[in-house]
Amino acid sequence: MLFTDQLRDLLGRVRRIAIIGAKDNVGSPADRVGRYLINAGFDVMPVHVVRDTTWGLPTAHNITELPEWGFEPDIVCLFRNSMYCEGHAREVLQLPKMPKVFWMQEGIRSPEAGKLMFEAGVKVVEDLCIKTVHEQLFRDKTETFACQRCGKCCEGRGGIVVGPRDLTRLSVHFGLSGEEVLARYAEMMGGKPTLKVGDDGFCMFFKEGRGCTIHPARPSVCRAWPFFRGNLIDEVSFEMAREDCPGIRREASHAQFAHEGFRYLEDYKLRCHDIRTEGRAVIVEEHELPPL
Numbered sequence: 028m029l030f031t032d033q034l035r036d037l038l039g040r041v042r043r044i045a046i047i048g049a050k051d052n053v054g055s056p057a058d059r060v061g062r063y064l065i066n067a068g069f070d071v072m073p074v075h076v077v078r079d080t081t082w083g084l085p086t087a088h089n090i091t092e093l094p095e096w097g098f099e100p101d102i103v104c105l106f107r108n109s110m111y112c113e114g115h116a117r118e119v120l121q122l123p124k125m126p127k128v129f130w131m132q133e134g135i136r137s138p139e140a141g142k143l144m145f146e147a148g149v150k151v152v153e154d155l156c157i158k159t160v161h162e163q164l165f166r167d168k169t170e171t172f173a174c175q176r177c178g179k180c181c182e183g184r185g186g187i188v189v190g191p192r193d194l195t196r197l198s199v200h201f202g203l204s205g206e207e208v209l210a211r212y213a214e215m216m217g218g219k220p221t222l223k224v225g226d227d228g229f230c231m232f233f234k235e236g237r238g239c240t241i242h243p244a245r246p247s248v249c250r251a252w253p254f255f256r257g258n259l260i261d262e263v264s265f266e267m268a269r270e271d272c273p274g275i276r277r278e279a280s281h282a283q284f285a286h287e288g289f290r291y292l293e294d295y296k297l298r299c300h301d302i303r304t305e306g307r308a309v310i311v312e313e314h315e316l317p318p319l
């Protein structure tokens with residue numbers, strides 16, 4: 028079994044998770060965990076023997092099909108009866124590249140599968156819920172920032188870019204296709220889709236007294252604020268953000284804020300790289316940060 032610091036390191040670094048036994052029956056454990064992982068920024072590939080779509084995502088019928096889909100899982104997560112895990116381990120062995128982890132969910136144990144995976148150099152987790160572990164290890168907690176839920180950052184037009192990963196989250200959240208999400212909730216600004224704004228000047232999903240009404244599925248830009256590129260690399264921008272956002276601690280130094288923010292973007296898979304489709308606010312490299 029992996030130790031807590033190994034799990035944190037691993038879950039912080041990996042992006043792609045294949046879920047065997049994926050289901051979107053509302054309230055089922057597989058549904059809750061799958062939605063959580065999508066909202067947490069992972070690229071999820073559902074695998075189910077008969078389903079063609081799950082959470083609106085194309086679904087492979089067998090893990091051995093993943094190379095055809097161009098999907099190399101870092102983690103293979105199982106929602107299957109323990110008795111089937113050995114068979115799935117044998118399927119994983121057919122992949123051209125081994126995943127880092129073979130993760131059997133809560134209540135699932137298979138020494139046979141564990142042995143096969145261990146011998147292939149794959150780490151094994153059993154009888155543990157990946158959602159629970161992730162929630163415990165990655166709490167929205169930082170030293171330099173604690174949101175006061177004043178809603179100021181939800182005001183204004185054009186700032187909330189809907190990148191490809193955001194579109195997946197919103198599609199899953201609303202049960203709509205990507206095209207439908209864009210048609211209903213987005214408008215083009217600067218060549219990129221951005222969330223529409225209401226007559227009050229706030230994001231259409233902001234409601235007085237309730238805050239963000241799509242909080243679990245909100246776009247990366249919303250998750251990243253105030254750890255935006257400008258605030259991380261430029262002290263003047265940071266000072267201005269601190270004037271506007273009561274959540275940024277008054278006593279935080281710019282360097283401390285910048286390095287903590289960068290780590291936060293990494294942990295939550297919010298750092299982006301493609302200026303053509305993603306928000307510039309979340310594109311930043313470590314060498315651009317001020318020295319500590």
Ligand code: SF4
Pocket residue numbers: 173174175176177178179180181252253271272273274275
């Ligand atoms: S402005 Fe700052 S404190 Fe207010 S809701 Fe936004 S992040 Fe939270």
Ligand code: SF4
Pocket residue numbers: 180181182187222230231232233234238239240241242245246249
């Ligand atoms: S999606 Fe939610 S967090 Fe983002 S701007 Fe809209 S209301 Fe605010």
